[in-house]
Amino acid sequence: MSMAGDTKMNELGTFFKTRRGELTPREAGLPDGSGTRRVAGLRREEVAQLASISTDYYTRIEQGRITVSAPVLSTLADVLQLDDDQRRYLFSLAGKPSTRTPRRTTQKVQPQLQRVLTDLTTTPAIVMGRRMDILAWNDLAAAMMVDFDTIPAKQRNYVRILFTHPVMRALYADWEAVAQTAVAQLRMEAAKYPDDPRLMSLVGELSVQDPQFAEWWAGRSVKSLTTGTKTLNHQEVGELVLDWDTLVEAHDAEQQLVVWTAPPESATAERLRMLGSLAATSKTTGQKQAAWRTDPVQSGGGGCIGDIGTHAFNLAEFVTGLHCTQIAADLSSFVEGRRVDDNVNMLLRFSSGARGMLWSSQVAPGHENGLRLRVFGDKAGLEWHQEQPNHLRVTRFGEPPRLVTRNGPGSGPAAAHASRIPAGHPEGYLEGFAQIYSDIAEQVAARIEGREPDSASLLVPTVADGVRGVRFISAAVDSSRNNAAWTALSTH
Secondary structure (H helix, E strand, O other): OOHHHHHHHHHHHHHHHHHHHHOOOOOOOOOOOOOOOOOOOOOHHHHHHHHOOOHHHHHHHHOOOOOOOHHHHHHHHHHOOOOHHHHHHHHHHHOOOOOOOOOOOOOOOOHHHHHHHHHOOOOOEEEEOHHHEEEEEOHHHHHHOOOHHHOOHHHOEHHHHHHHOHHHHHHEOOHHHHHHHHHHHHHHHHHHOOOOHHHHHHHHHHHHHOHHHHHHHHHOOOOOOOEEEEEEEEOOOEEEEEEEEEEEEOOEEEEEEEEEEOOOOOHHHHHHHHHHHHHHHHHHHOOOOHHHHOOHHHHOOOOHHHHHHHHHHHHHHHHHOOOEEEEEEEEEOOOOOOOOOOEEEEEEEEOOOOEEEEEEEOOOOOOOOOOEEEEEOOOEEEEEEOOOOOEEEEEEOOOOOEEEEOOOOOOHHHHHHHOOOOOOOOOOHHHHHHHHHHHHHHHHHHHHHOOOOOHHHHOOOOHHHHHHHHHHHHHHHHHHHOOOOOEEOOOO
């Protein structure tokens, strides 16, 4: 071998060594393992394992002692995740022709597009790449459609989400027309990238999962739209009539900025501002729980009645020891376009002859956590507010009202058991959960030890209580659909 040949072989080995040092086990699809690694990147034996060759063989490659065949070079290039330029350099060093079709690497958002996306605080926008993959988005777009952060990166494809995510099917007023157009646009992408394995995999997956997709794909309709109008039925703010436009990035024609806009003084523009405020609050507080609660696909037929009303119902039965037998419910929605109730008015009948009233609302400004219970009997009345959980107001007939404090005089042994800190110190919401966990732990320990649990630990919610809550919600929905008719609570 000539000196020039030796130099190239040595450079080839050094190139391999450098590249594996830049690739982490996680990036290569290997477990990180435990303990301190002596090398920053992959070990020789890990590269050999991934390439299905012996460690000795790979070691000799890095040492520049053997000539490497084109198939082995290609495999090692895949293992080390080389880009097209690196691959060409590798084959050039080895003196081998590279017949590989240039590989399309993972797309990254152009910095110019990212800056525009960041600045669009009042306009929903996404960056779409090859095969209609969603590469980036702003907070308002996520609030309008779905929380893209919850979707794995390799599944963030507009067409895939459109067909597989239940929120998207409910979101578009004319989902079938939107979906059919999306399939026609994907067909155009297939013409651009006929050998793209990820695109072919996407088409195959959706064809198996969804008969409509399979039918439309087989129809071979093609469209290349850059503008249009869509109507969305948003679960939180109602109807949105939006114009959408597609802007192509000047430095990368494979990346497009898609924006949705509305006339400045329109109802949709006002609702977008409302949605932006909700998105900002969610980002600030970290509370992303509200969306599913207003989606009947995810939450069922009840909204406020299931989110808030069921807590009041369970509290009333627990405190009084009475059994509700019938309800007459009026479930209403004050937020335009909302598909589940956000306000509940209800009458209740109990087996003892007692009567009750229940009101719950998600549209009552000033009542952030206004759970309140009032019980009036033939001997006394009591009142409790969750915003002041350490105080119980008790009024006996013929006596002035008195305030019973948590774990204070007259509170009894059950209250003492449920109090985790001494009287006089405020005990809050989270201590309630801690007490439940402690009581459950006592029951589990008693079962393991073959003894009876502390009787005080038995005052915890059961599966039967949960089932009864669901039956209550179902009865409320049925009653409201029948013009608030009296409806019996099912017992089985």
